[in-house]
Amino acid sequence: MKEDNQLINLLEKKLDTALLPVDIEEKYVDQLRVRLFKAPLISVEKDNYLLIVSLICLSFITGLIFVFILSRMFSSNRKRIAS
């Protein structure tokens, strides 16, 4: 028991010498603070799915209208030729 306590005391002394506070550079602290609050130089662009879907829908509708107009034009031409 006494030996146990002695070992624990010895270990505590070792911990006392091993675990010392590490000094942090003031320059690093200041630079990090500036970096934290500075707007990032590189901005990450996120995909705007709503915009992409709207563009696809719009081009699809435009295509449909275009095909409809073309088909109307051809059908009126054919009627004219037939008559």
Next chain:
Amino acid sequence: MENSENDYDLVLDRAIQGDEEAFSILYKDNVKKIYNYIYYRTGNNHEAEDLTARVFQRALNHITKYKKTNVPFSAWLYRIAHNLVANWHRDSNRRREVPIEDQINLRIMQDIPEKEIEKRQEIEFLLKTIRKLTNDRQLVLILKYVEDLSNKEIGDVLGKSEGAIKSLYHRTLLELRDVLNISGKKE
């Protein structure tokens, strides 16, 4: 004492509302603690700087979601630091890199007396053994020795009672004693 606690509370409230100046005060109060914690968990100065920056970056991004409890603000930062250190350990295990500091240390050691080298190696071995302990146990040792906190204060950070910390500390010492003893016999 109560006044300063109230002031700190006000600063925390302002930071939660997105006040950068208030967050800056919290940063200055905690940066050294977090750096020390990470330094002893990684054993590497550059990683400690990099991870400390990431802890505060993450804290700043999520401060508005922070919920005030009885636990001190630093406990939240320690938790973020713990998660980042755990990721770092996982990634560095994958990479299996030899820290540059180790190589530099070997070169420096050539000019140091043998007794001093033995002492340093002993400390390094003790630190490596500490790094193999569970997170709670490492945190108890770091807060007790590096931050010089009492069992009560450590309990506040870890959200445990003073008695629980006392017992955890004792079990940590016993584990360290056993590991170091076994290693001593093997050597």
